[in-house]
Amino acid sequence: MRKNTIQQSGVVAVIRGANPETIIPIARALKEGGVTAMEITMENPKAIKVIERLNGEFHDEVLVGAGTVLDPESARTAIMAGAKFIFSPTINPETIRMAKRYGVISVPGAMTPTEILAAYEAGADLVKVFPANVLGPDYLKAVAGPLPHIPLMPTGGIGLDNAEAFMRAGAAAVGAGSTLVDGRMEADAQSLIQLTDRARLFYEIVQGFQVR
Numbered sequence: 033m034r035k036n037t038i039q040q041s042g043v044v045a046v047i048r049g050a051n052p053e054t055i056i057p058i059a060r061a062l063k064e065g066g067v068t069a070m071e072i073t074m075e076n077p078k079a080i081k082v083i084e085r086l087n088g089e090f091h092d093e094v095l096v097g098a099g100t101v102l103d104p105e106s107a108r109t110a111i112m113a114g115a116k117f118i119f120s121p122t123i124n125p126e127t128i129r130m131a132k133r134y135g136v137i138s139v140p141g142a143m144t145p146t147e148i149l150a151a152y153e154a155g156a157d158l159v160k161v162f163p164a165n166v167l168g169p170d171y172l173k174a175v176a177g178p179l180p181h182i183p184l185m186p187t188g189g190i191g192l193d194n195a196e197a198f199m200r201a202g203a204a205a206v207g208a209g210s211t212l213v214d215g216r217m218e219a220d221a222q223s224l225i226q227l228t229d230r231a232r233l234f235y236e237i238v239q240g241f242q243v244r
Contacts, residue, residue: 037095038117038137038158039183041069042199042238044207045231046099046187048073050082050215056089061224062213063094065231066239071099071119071207074106076215080113087114097137104130111136119187119207121162123147128155139185143167145175148182158183158204165189169201176202192233199241208234 038044045067047058059070072082079098086096097117098110107118107130117137120127124140131138132155140151141162151159161172164186172186186198187207195206212230217223 038069039204041067041095042205042241043067043234044069044071044205045213046071046073046207046209047213047215048209049076050078052078052081052085054219055082055085057219057224058213058217058227059086059090059094061227062231065228066235067231068093069095071097073100074098074110075100080109083110083113083115101127103127107131119160123151123154125154145179148175148179152182158185160207161186163188164198169194169197172198172203173201192237195234195237199238206238
């Protein structure tokens with residue numbers, strides 16, 4: 033069930049620089065726009081506190097995970113804080129095994145067909161094609177052709193201008209960072225309304241391609 037949650041949401045909000053003091057209204061604005069999967073990146077020293085706060089507020093209403101996870105130790109720390117998925121920019125088999133050991137979703141990053149297959153064979157639930165904007169939707173379509181059984185999630189440079197093209201190319205979901213949300217944003221009423229509007233636009237683009 034969890035494996036499909038990211039695909040059902042269709043969009044993962046990649047939230048960098050998140051602050052525990054403002055993350056709840058930001059997450060609520062994303063959720064109101066239909067984006068219910070949120071990645072808190074681990075290069076942020078406040079990431080664990082943010083993950084704990086989100087889980088305490090939303091429980092199962094929002095799928096909260098950790099991103100930029102480079103090693104199994106960081107993965108375990110995030111999982112103990114309540115992370116339900118582990119995203120990495122690269123393939124680290126030990127990190128993948130740690131996620132599987134605790135029953136959470138593993139999404140390592142890869143680019144070439146060899147890397148994508150290696151990540152999947154190591155236990156990945158989805159593979160993050162990163163950085164996706166470098167080669168574009170045509171590349172994703174070409175890779176998905178011989179690897180149709182591997183769910184691919186392009187991340188990096190995904191915006192409202194190209195999200196649909198990536199979905200049409202075979203993406204299972206997309207990861208959207210600064211084009212959707214900035215974790216350091218001011219959580220004032222107008223900014224939150226604008227965030228909900230952006231989230232809704234992303235959601236409307238991908239919903240026709242969702243796994244049902």
